[in-house]
Amino acid sequence: MSCAGKWTNNPDLKPRIQAALRRVTLSQEEVLALNPRVVQRATGLSRTDVQSLRQATRTCPAPQTALALSSSGPLSSSSGPLSSGCRSIDVVLRGGLPVGGVTELFGPSAAGKTQLALQFCLSVQYDPQHGGLGSGAVYVCTEDLFPSPRLQQMISEQSFLRQDVPLDQIPKNLSDRVFVEHVSDLASLLSCLSRRVVLLLSRRLVRLVVVDSVAALFRSEFEASDWLRRHRQLLAVSSALRRISRQFNAPVLCINQVVDLVNPEQDQGLGPAPSSFGPALGLAWSNQLTARLMMRREEGLLIRGDQSSAPRSLQVIFAPHLPSAAGQSQRGAASSGQSQGSVIIGVWREGLRGHDQSEHRD
Incomplete structure (x- = not known):
């Protein structure tokens, strides 16, 4: 197939398909990422025409964007x-967050998602021999204020959490390398990702990007009738995150909210439904992810010295690079303390730790 000229004028597409594309101005990426029924509804095309459109789109490469072609900073080494x-946690994740991919962490309120994200913001500053990337993190807040007091508490307890690292090799001034951005709408989020975040990455000041939370702005800005505009904005955000991750070989962690599921056994498109709730934003967002993790509070109480914590479970829902994710039983991961794809952890002063870890420095 020829891809000469504008994509919507592709001679391999029927005139009525070209006209429908010009009328709704769908992009190539949207055609492939959106559910075919959504494309059919938006364009008014028949089911057969939508199938032809998707087939033609797959054979026509999408144009490079300014961000993808940016020379503001070289690719970081692998x-x-x-x-x-x-x-x-690292055992379950086969070492940790994948570098060069978008990982979603979803779960109900008070599950410990933000605390785990803060822990990654500190860990990224360690040298590679200690599991870090030797750089900082940028934390983008979309709904709540950045939890500075909790970050400072975790920093003060780093020597207790990171007993695998000699005291003289624990990074200094950890808070100085966590850059915080607050955004209040989607336009501000996209501007932040394409400008300030890219600038920090290109100058090698950061190697980790956290968005907390990715669903908040979509819930507040759109009515039910704005479904097409919502899908476009969702794809714009997810595309920006993926480009950032690929271009700078940086892990991107997106915290996501949850929605109640009418049928808990219903297939959500990627991985098993872990409970009566599921991640917000739907299939179009799911298709952009490298991995999906779930956190939730479990029954019981963990006690360690003068501290106590409600147990949290961290479960791999899907991750193609993790062999343990395939075939994971949704009930087995929740009921067992630690299995191939899940782990029970506690939230302590120093951060999140598996309940089986040693309490004392040797």
């Missing part, structure tokens, strides 16, 4: 996964 600083 490196291993970003450690969480917790051995039990």
Whole structure:
């Protein structure tokens, strides 16, 4: 097939398909990412025409964007996964967050998602031999204020959390390398990602990007009738995150909210439904992810010295690079303390740790 000229004028597409594309101005990426029924509804095309459109789109490469072609900073050298600083979590994730991909962490309120994200913001600053990337993190807040007091508490307890690292090799001034951005709408988020975040990455000041939370702005800005505009904005945000991750070989961690599921056994498109709730934003967002993790509070109480914590489970829902993710039983991961794809952790002063980890420095 020829891709000469504008994509909507592709001679291999029927005139009525070209006219429909010009009328709704769908992009190539949207045609492939959106559910075919959504494309059919938006364009008014028949099911057969939408199938022809998707087939033609797959054979026509999307144009490069300014961000993808940016020469503001060279690609960072390849490196291993970003450690969480917790051995039990790293075992489940096969070393930590994948570098060069978008990982979603979803779960109900008070599950510990933000605390785990803060822990990664500190771990990224360690040298590679200690599971870090030797750089900082940028934390983009979309709904709540950045939890500075909790970050400072975790920093003060780093020597207790990171007992695998000699005291003289624990990075100094950890808070100085966590850059915080607050955005209040989607336009501000896209501007932040394409300008300030890219600038920090290109100058090698950061190697980790956290968005907390990715769903908040979509819930507040759109009515039910704005479904097409919502899908476009969702794809714009997810595309920006993926380009950033690929261009700078940086892990991107997106915290996501949850929605109630009418049928918990219903297939959500990627991985098993882990409970009566599921991640917000739907299939179009799911298709942009490298991995999906779930956190939630479990029954019971963990006690360690003068501290106590409600147990949290961290479960791999899908991750093609993790062999343990395939065939994971949704009930087995929730009921067992630690299995191939899940782990029970506690939230302590120093951060998140598996409940089986040693309490004392040797």
